[in-house]
Amino acid sequence: MTKPRRGVRFPNRSANGHATLEARRSSMSEVSEDGTGAPMKTRGSSQLDNIQEKAQDPPQSDYEKKKANFLVRTFWTFVMIGGFFGALFSGHIYIIVCITVVQIVCFKEVIAIASVPSKARDLKAIKSLNWYWLATTMYFLYGESVIYYFKHIVLVDRVLLPFATHHRFISFVLYVIGFVFFVANLRAGHLKFQFTNFAWTHMALYLIVVQAHFTMNNVLEGMIWFFLPASLVITNDIFAYVCGITFGRTQLIKLSPKKTVEGFVGAWICTIIWAFLLTNVLMRYKYFICPVNDLGANVFTGLECDPNPVFKPQTYTIQLSSLNSGNYMPFLRDIQFTTEPMQIHAMILATFASLIAPFGGFFASGLKRTFKIKDFGDSIPGHGGMTDRMDCQFIMGCFAFMYYHNFIAQHNVGLGDVMSLAIWGLSPEEQIELVKGMTKFLENQGTWGPEVSSCIDQALPARQ
Structure with missing residues (x-):
């Protein structure tokens, strides 16, 4: 094998190679493609100056970035508030549609953070199977609600009767089909990823879709059982921020360093006051307290029903005189007050929204720290993902459903x-x-x- 000779110069190269290269580039730019020797059109000096000026523009300061983010966040906050109240006053069916959209978006965000793009490309069936699990679960849950609340319509329809009669069996068959498809598509070298995705998808179905289903049932039981718990969570979050920056000193939990004990307790007190005031307003309108008997009703047409006894005033007596058995405390007297039982239930809901529901947010924070992400997604500009806004709402809606059916619902034969x-x-x-x-x-x-x-x-x- 011959060795390269040193000191050999090529005719097209000079000692200053860069200068020769630039000369060749300039000569090429000066001759047109048709070979006529006419100079080619080049960018004007003014355009080049503009490009250099743009390239040298200083980056935005932190203040400008925060200001821009604040404006975007504020704009979309008002958009969400307007859309929510628009659906709330338009009727129950519109709120149900909103809940459906929210749970689909949240499910998409949650399963996305655990996926590996390279492996997802190799296993194209994984993404389709995730959506199949979602469709099967929603079919089962929504079918259960329709049969429970509208059986007087479903059971008399010739087409819907077989689906209502065998709904659970059909749902089970659909799930088994997905399970068999999953097992049949297991591939060596990807087993850990496939089983991790299987478990992650089922966790998302339970934490998001199932709990959102309970929230939808709250809407059908009466708009107050949806709106009151949801507003309590939002109110508690706002008051926790205000109280925290005002007199917060003691850190509450390591997962959220900005959460303080003072803000936590102060928000609890403020949320109870808000629950009392809001409940007093909502109880005046049958649109909020009546169960759904007309899906076409809205805030203007209203609903008609015999209100649940919890919305009717009752007199309560606190017997303090029984504590004065030896006549040592003659100032103790029995205390009587009249209020609606719903006010007491509202305070319990406010307590859960203040002391327990925030742990749904702490759970989401721990999840994001695990995957080293700031937000679950970018579904809402300026706010992050939909899951970032709904992390406390799911567990609150589930609790409101359980509480209502255990302590408030009238189990009459319909x-x-x-x-x-x-x-x-x-x-x-x-x-x-x-x-x-x-x-x-x-x-x-x-x-x-x-x-x-x-x-x-x-x-x-x-x-x-």
Whole structure:
């Protein structure tokens, strides 16, 4: 193998290679492509000066960046407030649509932070399967709500009746199909990533979709059970910030260094006061306190119902005289006051929103620290991701649902309950006899005349 010779000069190179290169570039720029020798059009000196000036523009200061971020954040805050109250006053169906959009966006943000782009490209079925899990879960949960709250409509429809009767089995079959598809697509070398994604997706379904489902049920039970808990969380967050910067000194938790004990306690007191005032206003409107019996209703048309007893004033007595058994404290007297039981329930909801719901935010902060990210996404300009705004709302909505059904709901037998019992518990012959019996009863009550009962008896076949 020959060695390269030193000191050999090439004819096209000079001692100053850069100068020769620049000369060649300039000569090329001076000759047109058609070879006529006409000079080519080059950028004017003014344009080059502008480019240099733009390149030398100083970067924005921290103050300018904060100002711009503040303006964007403020603008989108008012957009979200306007959109929320617009949906709130337009009707229950619009709020349900908003909840659906929120849970889909949050699910997308949560599963995205645990994905590895390179592996996701190799496993194209992973992304499709994540959305399949979401669709299957939403089908099951939304179907449960529709059957529970609108069984008097679903059970009398010929098309919807089979889906209502076998809803849970259909949901299970859909899940099994996804499970089999997941196992069939397991690939060596990617097993850890696939199983991690499987567990992460199911965690997101539980923490986001399932808890958002309870929030949707709160809307159907009455708008107050959705709006009051949601407003308490927002109010507590605002008061925690105000109290924290005003007299906060003691750090509350290491996950959120800016959270203080003083702000935590001060926000609790302020949230209880806000709950008392807001509840006093909402109880005056049946649109907020009535369960949904008309999905087309809005704040202008309103709803009609017999209000739950928790919205009616009651007199309470605190017996302090019983503590004065030896007549040592004659100043002790029984205290009586009259208020709606809902005010007491509102204070309990405010306490949960102040002392427990913030831990949903702490959990989200720990999750972001784990993945070393500032926000879950950029769905809301200036605010980060949707999950950053809803981290406390999910657990609050779940608690409001559980609390309502355990301590407030009236478990009376409704029309839908009787119809479901008759449809699923009686044979067709027994259902015919039930209709005939109700026909005779209504005739005896004077609801309709004997001619109606006669027509129904002739139309219905006799029991074998």
